[in-house]
Amino acid sequence: DQQVKQNSPSLSVQEGRISILNCDYTNSMFDYFLWYKKYPAEGPTFLISISSIKDKNEDGRFTVFLNKSAKHLSLHIVPSQPGDSAVYFCAAKDSNYQLIWGAGTKLIIKP
Amino acid sequence: NAGVTQTPKFRILKIGQSMTLQCTQDMNHNYMYWYRQDPGMGLKLIYYSVGAGITDKGEVPNGYNVSRSTTEDFPLRLELAAPSQTSVYFCASSYSGHSGNTIYFGEGSWLTVV
Secondary structure: OOOEEOOOOEEEEEOOOOEEEEEEEOOOOOOEEEEEEEOOOOOOEEEEEEEOOOOEEEEOOEEEEEEOOOOEEEEEEOOOOHHHOEEEEEEEEOOOOOEEEOOOEEEEEEO | OOOEEEEOOEEEEOOOOOEEEEEEEOOOOOEEEEEEEOOOOOEEEEEEEEEOOEEEEOOOOOOEEEOOOOOOEOOEEEOOOOHHHOEEEEEEEEOOOOOHHHOEEOOOEEEEEO
């Protein structure tokens, strides 16, 4: 039973365009959400986060939107750059302060 | 600045063999974690530690053991390797457990059990 789902295993986007990565969750008690980025043969690195009391958080080219009623969050990357090609993981923090992870979406930025 | 260092990076084990994945961090973090990532799946927490001398089970602890004798080191022990333990293992650390964005990961250890 996956509590955090990333339904798109991969996404291909033209360089300069917007990349939108989606994440759905089932547990309404999650109160903090994070996006991590992972390059091949490296560990995940933190990208951006959002608290459940907000609906948007922005950091440079990266914006995370949270829709609590739909239990959905998305990561927007504008404009997409070749270095953004990586696997992106969505994670949610539960009441025990553990992170529940999605399966990841592989983003490919085409030149 | 080494951060989180885990060894070995690659290992092939035979069924029934034992091995230890080493993990050390130089950031003086209290919390340390071991995750596994199977193909097409998210990270699953195996064990974690909130400080030296304290360890707790995560979501998938069966077949593993850990110890935390020092703040820096958090080795993961596989006693009787099974094919189901073929996975990529990530060690991680954080100053506290209350904010996910402070988690730092090692580069991963690829383990194959044949």
